[in-house]
Amino acid sequence: MRGSDPAAVAALKAGGLVILPTETVYGLAADAGNPRAVAAIFEAKGRPRFNPLIAHVADAVEAGRIAVFDDRARALAAAFWPGPLTIVAPVRDRERVCDLARAGLDSVAVRVPGHDRARAVIAAFGGPVVAPSANRSGRPSPTTYADAVEETGFATAEAVDGGDCIVGVESTVVSMLDGRVTLLRPGAVTRAEIEALIGPIDTGGDGHRSPGRLALHYAPDAPVRIEAMQARDGEILLGFGPGSGEARWSLSPSGDLREAAANLFRRLREADRERPTGIAVAPVPDQGLGEAINDRLRRAAGFVG
Numbered sequence: 001m002r003g004s005d006p007a008a009v010a011a012l013k014a015g016g017l018v019i020l021p022t023e024t025v026y027g028l029a030a031d032a033g034n035p036r037a038v039a040a041i042f043e044a045k046g047r048p049r050f051n052p053l054i055a056h057v058a059d060a061v062e063a064g065r066i067a068v069f070d071d072r073a074r075a076l077a078a079a080f081w082p083g084p085l086t087i088v089a090p091v092r093d094r095e096r097v098c099d100l101a102r103a104g105l106d107s108v109a110v111r112v113p114g115h116d117r118a119r120a121v122i123a124a125f126g127g128p129v130v131a132p133s134a135n136r137s138g139r140p141s142p143t144t145y146a147d148a149v150e151e152t153g154f155a156t157a158e159a160v161d162g163g164d165c166i167v168g169v170e171s172t173v174v175s176m177l178d179g180r181v182t183l184l185r186p187g188a189v190t191r192a193e194i195e196a197l198i199g200p201i202d203t204g205g206d207g208h209r210s211p212g213r214l215a216l217h218y219a220p221d222a223p224v225r226i227e228a229m230q231a232r233d234g235e236i237l238l239g240f241g242p243g244s245g246e247a248r249w250s251l252s253p254s255g256d257l258r259e260a261a262a263n264l265f266r267r268l269r270e271a272d273r274e275r276p277t278g279i280a281v282a283p284v285p286d287q288g289l290g291e292a293i294n295d296r297l298r299r300a301a302g303f304v305g
Contacts, residue, residue: 003158011157021162026148027131044155053130058123168262220272234277
């Protein structure tokens, strides 16, 4: 099922779905301006239609055609694109990103992915594509080609193998609306990096404008228990840091947060295939990239506090 870039572009133009690699997670891509193609994404994923999608574009110039950016948004784009940052801004062109993709909102979420092959496909397509994670809704996001095909390959016309995702958690989402800057979803671009560039940012509010905000999300079949020091009977413990045991069951034996993020969903999936009674995850520091890791773990456990 490994598709070429021209075949992927042709499938997008024909209204089909394409598994597309990004640096964060694998996406299930479609023409952002084609309501029927976008509807097929919601159907394939079993995703609620009130949950907006992110428009992926080839460069900041294209982003400016679909969204209205102020000076702070342009500063973030210049600093972090291509890369794992999504900016939510007032929509400029409602046709290029259709109403269904935006969940009927007057805003649009947009980013320039940091994966060369993804950008090449999007540039050749010639317009924005929506590309939510290529998994069934609520499941752990796929960070390998095989996991993406296993999850949603049945619904796709083409699938592009771009190797394992190097970031491993979804993009940071920042809202730039009504003069406020709000962190809607933590990710690999950290709160500190954003604030160093544009000043203090808020948290919370406008959560309906961002994907990945459901209370139970990123969840394997086995129940997830977080901040666990040891496994209970039948559980698998995913350790973190020195002394965390065999590498197979550690997010990062050295305690490196970037390694832990890259391993997070893959380890959850590997552990889940063992059919344990549960998956326990050791404490992960909550600063820097740890904020994004813990956000995903809390939602996988069905706890958002």
